[in-house]
Amino acid sequence: MDEPKRKTIARNPSLWLIAALVLIAAIAFFVRLIVLNGASAADTAVIRYGDGNELRIRLDDPQTIVIRDGKLVSEAIGEGEENEIVVEAGGIRMESANCRGNDCVKQGVLSSKTVSRRPLGSWIICAPHRVSIELVEGAP
Amino acid sequence: MKNAKMIARLALLTALALILGYVESLLPIVPSAPGIKIGLSNLVVLYAIWQLGSWQAFVLMLLKVGLSGLLFSGPVGALYALAGGILSVIGMVLLHRANLSVVAVSAAGGVLHNIGQTAIACALLSPAAALGYLPVLLAAGLLAGLLLGLVSQAAIRAIDRYERGKHA
Missing domain, CATH: 2.60.320.10 (N-utilization substance G protein NusG, insert domain)
Structure with missing residues (x-):
């Protein structure tokens, strides 16, 4: 009974788009944190x-x-x-x-x-x- | 007659978008972070994409950016808003045509708006500064877009129900 519903969610392009955007934003934020930590010696x-x-x-x-x-x-x-x-x-x-x-x-x-x-x-x-x-x- | 009705609706929506933009300017979210805002007027643009059409939504965005540039934000602010507006409306229209949900379209619109602003900052200021700030803007645009998408979804459904009730 649950199978069709799960398939619908997996094939929902809206959810995939939101997930991709969240992933991109998270990766960008992570890279930014690494770069900023390297700037702590700036004078x-x-x-x-x-x-x-x-x-x-x-x-x-x-x-x-x-x-x-x-x-x-x-x-x-x-x-x-x-x-x-x-x-x-x-x-x-x-x-x-x-x-x-x-x-x-x-x-x-x-x-x-x-x-x-x-x-x-x-x-x-x-x-x-x-x-x-x-x-x-x-x-x- | 149909044209007159469309012009009247566009004028009303432009006024509403301007008022929402003004109200928002009175309530800065993070004063130390330029470019971060909820983008309340995007509610009106989303409504226009769903209920009026692509060109109408694009014209609405141009009118809103031009008028709020004249009234509130100035030429530089208008340039940033224009770049963000063009990119986000084109992206949202294309995604709407691909039958994506209001929430997903709005989330992408928020992200694209801030990418457009970053492109202008790259050209006018410094690519290093703009790209360094991009992750913050991406996250903020995504959150604001998701929030506005949920509100728009509820509003569009409610208006649909009202319109169906009126014609029933």
């Missing part, structure tokens, strides 16, 4: 902004960096497309940004200690202003 941040500009800074060197309209400037004045980045206590964070939504500010502190529990892993990203910060290993 340098790479800030990318503007048209391919890159700035490498050590996380043990406290400082404030301001980027406005794709260029490094001395202080934040809240004009143009502006991001203020703070390096302190071995971590880096987006202190402020005048983008919509402020997702980058909400992404919190990026450091070797926080990397494995952050949704964005070793990155802070301000998508509207195309500014990103990546945690990497090695001296600048």
Whole structure:
């Protein structure tokens, strides 16, 4: 009596699709965990902004960096497309940004200690202003 | 007359999708994780695929993305939503034509939406950052899609019952 029902479930393409999606997501998540565990020794941040500009800074060197309209400037004045980045206590964070939504500010502190529990892993990203910060290993 | 009825239904559904999108923007799920949301307006797109048709669902998605870009999310946000929307609607329409269930179609739609967004992030930001974040988006899209699929299934069945009762 159970046999036809079991066959129906086995031949149900909807269930197979959902199972395949769950499997793909689980494998991707597992690979991500392995990669993030390898990033725990990172001590340098790479800030990318503007048209391919890159700035490498050590996380043990406290400082404030301001980027406005794709260029490094001395202080934040809240004009143009502006991001203020703070390096302190071995971590880096987006202190402020005048983008919509402020997702980058909400992404919190990026450091070797926080990397494995952050949704964005070793990155802070301000998508509207195309500014990103990546945690990497090695001296600048 | 038939055209007028279709336009009126599309307009109503577009308004509903916009309102759901706005309500959702007031309730961020994980503030530190950009791009992760339930996608309530996808309920309306799913309904359109099942009850109106493929082109109508595609037009509805374009209208929703365009209008919410103008009103709420801005040009960059609209670009991400457009890539996700195009990929997910095309995928969902094809899977619907293959006679898959609402839940499976919605789950695939959630995953495809986030793959589309990742493709834009690869182009605009960094492929490494986008692909590193993809596993989180895949899991989130799948969970949201499954949830919305279950709600859509119940809604479509209830509307079907109501329509049959009306014509009985």
